[in-house]
Amino acid sequence: MANYSVNQQGQLVVKCSECEKEIVEHKEDIYMDFEVDSTNDRSMSVEKIHSAIIPIQCDCGNEVQVTISVCEYPEGCHSEENDSIDVDFGELVSCFSLELPKY
Numbered sequence: 564m565a566n567y568s569v570n571q572q573g574q575l576v577v578k579c580s581e582c583e584k585e586i587v588e589h590k591e592d593i594y595m596d597f598e599v600d601s602t603n604d605r606s607m608s609v610e611k612i613h614s615a616i617i618p619i620q621c622d623c624g625n626e627v628q629v630t631i632s633v634c635e636y637p638e639g640c641h642s643e644e645n646d647s648i649d650v651d652f653g654e655l656v657s658c659f660s661l662e663l664p665k666y
Contacts, residue, residue, distance in 0.1 A: 570657035575617070578654040581625040590659045593617055597664035600632065610636035612645075613664050619653075627653035633661050 570576060573590040600614035617629040627650060634645035641663045648655055 568655075568657040569660055573659045575619075575629065575658050576656035577619060577627050577629060577650055578656055579621040579623060579625050579627055580653045582621065582623040584621060584623065585656060586619055586621055586627065586653075588617075588619060595631065595664070597633070597666075605636060607637040609638065610634065610642070610645075611638075615664070621653075625652055627651070629653075629655070631658075631661065633663055635663055639663075 575588045575590065575593060576585055578585050595615040595617060597613040597615045599611050601612045603610040612632050612634055614630060614632045617631065619627045619629060621627060630649045630651075632647045632649075634642040636642040636645070643661070646661050648658055
């Protein structure tokens with residue numbers, strides 16, 4: 564099971580750790596530059612973790628950093644149960660559904 568609540572409106576919602584304001588970013592407005600962060604040889608193929616770091620600027624001046632990690636296993640298949648979203652300098656409220664990046 565993923566470690567985030569899915570937002571059906573296609574939004575990423577985080578709370579700033581400095582001022583407690585909720586910041587809403589729409590998926591289509593977010594640039595996600597995914598890179599293969601790690602690989603692991605498994606029985607059916609190589610498991611790949613694709614990660615992207617998204618900086619989100621709050622009005623108070625704090626920069627919330629969101630790291631989205633999407634798991635691909637077996638090759639070409641999205642393994643949603645291993646996806647994760649980590650937030651530094653803030654708190655995750657909800658996120659749009661994740662999918663494998665298209666390179």
